[in-house]
Amino acid sequence: MRQTLHIFKKDVRHLWFEIAVAITVVAAFTFTGARRALWLVDPVTNRTAAWTMVLILLPLAWWTLIARVIHDEALTGDRQFWITRPYSWKSLLGAKALFILAFINLPMLIADVVILRAYGLRPLGAELPGLLWSQVLLAIVFVLPIAALSTLTAGFVQLTFAILTPCVIALVVAIVAPEVVLGGFWGGTDWVRTYCLFLAISVAAPAILFWQYSTRRTAAGRVLAVAAAILAVLGMTLIPWSAAFKIQSWLSKQKVEQPVARVDFDSRSKWLTRAVIEGDRVRVELPLNVTALPTGMSAKPEGFSIQLQAPDGTMWHTDQVLPGYASNMGQEFSLQVTVDGAFYRKVKDEPTRVRGSLYLTVFGNRGTTLVPFGDRSVPVPRIGVCAASRGANRQSYFLICSSAFRFPPLLVSYSFIQSAKETSQYAWTSPQPRSISYSPFPAEPGISPISQDFTLATMREAFSEGRVDAVEALAHIRRSFEIDNLRLGDFEVRPALVSP
Amino acid sequence: MTDILRTTNLTKRFRKTMALDHLNMIVLEHSVYGLVGPNGAGKTTTIKILMNAWQPTEGMAEVFGRDSRRLSPRDFTQIGYVSENQRMPGWMTVEYFMEYLKAFYPDWDVARARELLRQFELPPDRKIRHLSHGMRMKAALASSLAYRPRLIVLDEPFTGLDALVRDELIEGVLECAEGATILISSHDLSEVESFASHIGYLDHGHLQFSEEMTSLVDRFREIEVTLADPLQSPISWPAAWLNTEQSTAVVRFVDTQFDQERTIAEVHRLFGNAHQISVNPMPLRAIFVTLAKAGRKAA
Numbered sequence: 001m002r003q004t005l006h007i008f009k010k011d012v013r014h015l016w017f018e019i020a021v022a023i024t025v026v027a028a029f030t031f032t033g034a035r036r037a038l039w040l041v042d043p044v045t046n047r048t049a050a051w052t053m054v055l056i057l058l059p060l061a062w063w064t065l066i067a068r069v070i071h072d073e074a075l076t077g078d079r080q081f082w083i084t085r086p087y088s089w090k091s092l093l094g095a096k097a098l099f100i101l102a103f104i105n106l107p108m109l110i111a112d113v114v115i116l117r118a119y120g121l122r123p124l125g126a127e128l129p130g131l132l133w134s135q136v137l138l139a140i141v142f143v144l145p146i147a148a149l150s151t152l153t154a155g156f157v158q159l160t161f162a163i164l165t166p167c168v169i170a171l172v173v174a175i176v177a178p179e180v181v182l183g184g185f186w187g188g189t190d191w192v193r194t195y196c197l198f199l200a201i202s203v204a205a206p207a208i209l210f211w212q213y214s215t216r217r218t219a220a221g222r223v224l225a226v227a228a229a230i231l232a233v234l235g236m237t238l239i240p241w242s243a244a245f246k247i248q249s250w251l252s253k254q255k256v257e258q259p260v261a262r263v264d265f266d267s268r269s270k271w272l273t274r275a276v277i278e279g280d281r282v283r284v285e286l287p288l289n290v291t292a293l294p295t296g297m298s299a300k301p302e303g304f305s306i307q308l309q310a311p312d313g314t315m316w317h318t319d320q321v322l323p324g325y326a327s328n329m330g331q332e333f334s335l336q337v338t339v340d341g342a343f344y345r346k347v348k349d350e351p352t353r354v355r356g357s358l359y360l361t362v363f364g365n366r367g368t369t370l371v372p373f374g375d376r377s378v379p380v381p382r383i384g385v386c387a388a389s390r391g392a393n394r395q396s397y398f399l400i401c402s403s404a405f406r407f408p409p410l411l412v413s414y415s416f417i418q419s420a421k422e423t424s425q426y427a428w429t430s431p432q433p434r435s436i437s438y439s440p441f442p443a444e445p446g447i448s449p450i451s452q453d454f455t456l457a458t459m460r461e462a463f464s465e466g467r468v469d470a471v472e473a474l475a476h477i478r479r480s481f482e483i484d485n486l487r488l489g490d491f492e493v494r495p496a497l498v499s500p
Numbered sequence: 501m502t503d504i505l506r507t508t509n510l511t512k513r514f515r516k517t518m519a520l521d522h523l524n525m526i527v528l529e530h531s532v533y534g535l536v537g538p539n540g541a542g543k544t545t546t547i548k549i550l551m552n553a554w555q556p557t558e559g560m561a562e563v564f565g566r567d568s569r570r571l572s573p574r575d576f577t578q579i580g581y582v583s584e585n586q587r588m589p590g591w592m593t594v595e596y597f598m599e600y601l602k603a604f605y606p607d608w609d610v611a612r613a614r615e616l617l618r619q620f621e622l623p624p625d626r627k628i629r630h631l632s633h634g635m636r637m638k639a640a641l642a643s644s645l646a647y648r649p650r651l652i653v654l655d656e657p658f659t660g661l662d663a664l665v666r667d668e669l670i671e672g673v674l675e676c677a678e679g680a681t682i683l684i685s686s687h688d689l690s691e692v693e694s695f696a697s698h699i700g701y702l703d704h705g706h707l708q709f710s711e712e713m714t715s716l717v718d719r720f721r722e723i724e725v726t727l728a729d730p731l732q733s734p735i736s737w738p739a740a741w742l743n744t745e746q747s748t749a750v751v752r753f754v755d756t757q758f759d760q761e762r763t764i765a766e767v768h769r770l771f772g773n774a775h776q777i778s779v780n781p782m783p784l785r786a787i788f789v790t791l792a793k794a795g796r797k798a799a
Contacts (some may be wrong), residue, residue, distance in 0.1 A: 006603045014591055072589075078553035081588050081640070083579035084653075086573035086604045217555065 003088055003402045007095035008102075011069050018068050019103050022061040030111040033448065034118035037402075055447050062104050063146045069099045070150035076218045077154050083216070100143055105135055112449040113211045119450060120377045120385045121404045130405035130442035130449075139446045140198050143357065144205035151212035152221050166229060186321050187302055188409070188473070191439035192244035196235045198445075204228030207346050212404040241303060241321050245359050245476060251440050255475040256362055261299060262292040263479040266332060273491040275348070280341040284488060288333045288358065288481065297364040298471065300411070306337050306356035310347040316340055333358075348489035357480045361438070363411055364472040370417075371466040380468050382408055388416075388466035399466040400454035405443035407451040409436055410419060410470040414455040416463035438473055504529045504651055504681045505550060509559035512545050512705075519545040521705040523560065527683055527698070534696030534713075535685040538792070542705040543685035544583075547655045550683075551581055563651070579603050580644030580680075582637065583655040590629025594622050594639050598646065605647035612676070613646035619672060634665040641669060650678055654684040658691050669697060693784045700730040701791060708791055713784075720787045721758040722780045723752040728773040735770055742794040754782070754790045 012019065032051050073092055075081050112131055116123040123131050146163075171262040186193060204224065212221045266272070266287040276283040290299045303321040318337060335358070369380040376384035384403035390396065397416045403448070437444065505527035512520040520542045527533040535543050548554040549561045561568040564575060571579075592600065592732065594617065602608045606715045616663070617624060620638035622631075628639060637657060644652065658666045673682065673693060686692050693713070700710035709716070730748040737744050740757040751771060755763050758779075767777055782790070 003604070006600075010600055014589075055555060077587075078548055079583070079585055079587040081586050083553055084551050084579065085601065086576040088573045 001091075001094075003091035004094040004098060007073075007087075008098050011072060011095065011099050011285075014072060015065065015068050016493055018061075018065050018500060020105055022065045023107055025054060025057045025061045026107040026111050029058055029447075030114050032113040033111070033450070036450075037084060037115070037118040037120075037325065043300055051314060058141055058447055062142055063163075065103060066100060066143060066146045067150045067156055069096055070147060070152075071159075074154050075151045075212045075216050089213040093209065096147070100147070104143060105138060108138055109135060115449050119402050119404075120379070121402070123404070125267060126443060127404040129419075133441055134405050134449060137198075137443055140201050140205075141445045144201055144209075144474065148205040148208040148212075148225065151209055152218055152225060184321055186241055186244060188436055188438035189241070189244040189248045189476075190358075191304070191437045191441075191444075192247055193236050195439075195441075195444070197232050200228055202231035239444055240319065242305065242359075245303065245478070248438055248476040249478070251438075252475040252477075253472070254362075254364075255477040256477050259263065259292055259478055260294060261290065261360060261362060261479055263481045264289050264291065264361075265481060265483040268500075269332070272334065272347060273486070275339075275344065275492045277492065277494055278338075279343075281337045282337050282344040282488075284337045284344075286335045286337070286354070286439055286483070288335050290331050290333060290360065290479075293331075293362070294364075296366060297362050297474070299360040299362050301333055301335075301358055302361055302476070303359045304335060304337075304356055306335075306354065308339065308343065309353040309355065311350050311352075314346070318341040320443045344488065346494065349487060349489055351485035354483040354486055355480070356482075357478050359476070359478050361473050362475040362477060364474045365472040367470050367472075369468045369470075371468060373397075373465060377402070380470075382470060383412065383468065384408075386466070386468050390463070394462055395458055395460060397457045397459065397463055397466070398454065399456075399468070400452060403451045403453075405449055405451065406439070406441075407436060407453055409438045409473040411436065411473075412453060412468060412470045413468045415469070416457055416459070416465070417467050418461065418464055424485040436473075502529050502561050503527060503566060505533075505683060506562045506565075507546065507550070507559065509563075510546070510549060510556055511558035512542070512549060512554065512677070513557045518705050520549075521706065522555075523702075523707055525700055525710055527681060529681050530679060531698045531771050532682040532696045533698045533700060534689075534692030535700045535702060536689050536692060536695060536788070537687065537702035537708075539687050540704075541687075541702040543702055544655055544685070545705075546702070547583075547683070547685055549557060551579070551653060558565055573604075574704055577607065577647065578650040578775050580641075580647070580649035580652045581655075581773055582640045582644050582653070582657050583639070584657060584659040586640055588628045588636060588640060593625050594631070595624035597628060597639065598643055601646075607630065607647045608689055609646055609648065612648070613642065616642035616672070620668065620676075634661050637661065637669065638665070638672075642673060645672070648676075648680070650680055652680050652682045654682065656685055656687065658686065658688070665737070666691065689785055689788050699784075703792070716787065717781065717784065719756060719758050720782045720790070721755050721763070722782050722786070723753055723755055723758075723763065723767070724778040724780070725767055725774050725779075726776040727751065727771055728775040731771070738766060743790050754787075756790075 028050075032047060032054050035047070036051060073087070074080055109131070112134060113123040116131075122125050146159075149162045150159055153162055171267040196261045208221050208224055208228075211224065212218065266289040269287040272287040274283075274285040276285070290301075293299055301322055303315070303319070306318045307315055309315045316339065318339075320337070335356075337349040367381055369378070369386065371378050371380070371386045371388040373390050377389075380386045380401060381420070383401050386399065386401040388397070388399045390398070399414045401407055401412065405470065503526045505525070507523050508523045510520050511518070523542070523546060525546070535546065537543055545554065546561075549556050550563055550568050555569060564578070566575060589597065595685040598613050598617070602610070602613070620635075620642055621640060622635060622639055628636060628678075632637060641657070654673070657669060660670070684692055684696070693696060696713055698711065699713050699716055701708040711718045727749050731746065731751075735746070735751075737753070741753040741755055744753040745751070760779075763779075764777060767774055
């Protein structure tokens with residue numbers, strides 16, 4: 001420990017300027033972030049440009065600090081004076097970790113506390129798990145990868161090259177084949193893929209750090225880093241969405257057993273079935289019904305798998321994640337499947353068997369909070385704090401909710417009401433709730449500790465307060481359905497007939 | 501005497517280049533071992549492996565009887581290492597550098613450190629990056645002598661230094677290294693011949709010989725034989741004779757295993773009509789030139 005402190009003191013003495021810059025940027029982040037809490041009252045405080053700049057500068061300051069402190073006792077090469085001195089690798093690693101904790105994590109922890117308090121949130125109360133988890137994410141996203149790369153490089157130029165190379169590769173691949181990099185957006189379960197990456201970083205980066213500090217065998221360390229990067233990319237690319245949904249189901253807050261929530265072909269609305277020819281492919285639309293949900297619960301389709309089987313046994317199969325905008329709440333749902341044209345032409349006049357599964361998120365536990373217009377935010381259970389205001393002309397209305405570290409897994413709708421009449425004359429400004437993550441973790445990766453959602457309405461009616469309705473994601477379930485003897489050709493339509 | 505450094509079949513390959521080829525070398529305690537050889541002979545590679553800066557491809561290097569790959573911080577408290585191309589913390593002042601290192605060595609002698617700074621005329625408040633090469637080497641050496649290391653390893657310490665600074669460094673090392681074992685590498689024999697007690701000659705990764713300086717000088721002789729009659733038939737030269745030259749009446753060679761009686765007898769056997777035999781001791785430089793030219797194992 002004595003040696004750890006001794007090296008730490010040396011690093012502080014050497015890197016005082018970099019430390020001062022990093023602390024200054026954190027101070028600017030704290031000040032700007034806390035002032036933004038007031039912007040509903042005083043729009044001047046919403047310095048978006050300054051905030052954006054701080055959010056860009058902060059990681060740059062951290063990365064510089066991490067790289068400088070690790071390169072001060074560079075681990076690559078054989079000419080450094082310290083490698084033939086009685087340094088204990090554990091003390092050296094400890095000193096570097098202490099430095100990062102002292103000048104990156106601790107200031108950021110304090111900054112988060114100050115900003116959350118400015119918003120009226122309770123960082124040391126209800127938000128404590130998020131506060132701590134955000135520190136873990138800070139380490140995984142911003143500290144560990146750069147620290148590991150710094151141990152594998154001799155200086156800043158090499159490090160920059162090591163950071164930019166994979167970025168350039170990812171950019172090129174994203175342009176050429178975006179599906180390889182992104183694999184489509186998985187909506188609320190997308191966090192599973194993100195955490196695959198985090199898991200890879202959490203295992204590989206400390207392994208590289210320990211390896212490098214204990215052995216200084218850089219070639220092997222670099223191989224380990226490349227292998228970890230490839231595995232992380234493969235993991236993120238190859239993990240099927242259905243597996244992510246399975247994980248999500250396993251983490252469900254509430255178990256929803258059969259026969260609760262059924263999915264059936266809506267035979268009464270069979271006429272809504274369509275097979276729309278789109279070039280070589282065919283978009284098949286199937287009306288489905290989600291029934292048998294307990295009172296107060298609703299279901300949102302997240303994705304599906306479907307299998308079409310011709311009488312001769314030939315099959316066609318697909319899994320698809322539903323984009324957020326295609327999802328809706330309610331009992332009736334039109335499933336849209338893009339079917340291979342060749343298969344469609346083969347089976348369209350045959351009685352086809354359709355077997356599928358619909359992946360649903362069940363929402364419940366509705367909660368409503370009224371938010372009076374005014375300067376002050378009001379606490380909203382499960383969300384954080386919300387504030388409502390109206391413009392000077394009394395025709396524009398604004399409602400904003402702020403949460404700590406992440407927006408909770410809630411579907412939130414905002415409205416403005418006339419409380420005297422107690423009617424629900426509300427103004428939706430967004431037809432769909434925001435995209436939410438079902439991640440079970442209390443924080444999401446990012447620098448700002450505040451996650452916000454808002455709505456803006458311009459209405460002639462005079463409203464007296466805002467209202468926030470939230471339903472909670474309770475369970476993630478899979479329900480199967482079957483349709484027998486469906487002759488798709490009977491429902492065929494040409495695009496020209498659909499939209500002349 | 502026990503051995504402080506030992507390499508056993510030490511081999512280091514860099515891709516297709518064989519830097520060290522089954523090197524077997526021993527450095528005895530309290531000796532001053534000069535490891536000499538031309539540039540690229542493998543001297544620095546040997547030292548880097550001994551100091552655990554590089555890993556051997558094969559074989560083993562031991563320091564204080566311990567595998568060099570397992571040298572602990574405790575072992576390094578007994579080693580002073582100075583290299584010509586060592587990267588020093590340029591931002592530190594000389595004084596802070598010494599102060600910083602002090603905490604790593606339980607046997608750091610503050611008075612001695614101060615004395616070394618004075619002796620080497622090092623400006624305490626000057627940053628290392630503002631020192632000349634010679635001054636930097638002095639600072640490195642001062643910081644490696646202040647804790648009375650048991651082993652001092654100097655890798656080409658005099659490269660690029662003028663004669664005055666070189667002498668100051670040698671003087672400093674010898675004054676402060678009472679009882680210590682010194683391993684010093686150099687491509688220039690004259691740098692080490694004045695104070696080395698043992699010498700090893702490394703060439704192309706092979707240790708051509710390794711022995712005590714006195715015995716080395718004793719066993720090499722330049723011999724000139726004046727013949728009474730010209731030689732009639734080709735001579736089968738003994739393996740220990742190098743740089744053989746012959747004219748009609750004179751034969752010259754270097755005997756690498758000189759022994760007065762045996763050599764004279766051998767001369768008489770080969771050249772029965774020897775008129776005069778002149779035996780001359782060789783300076784170390786001449787011995788090395790002979791070996792380098794011969795390019796073969798003499799020991």
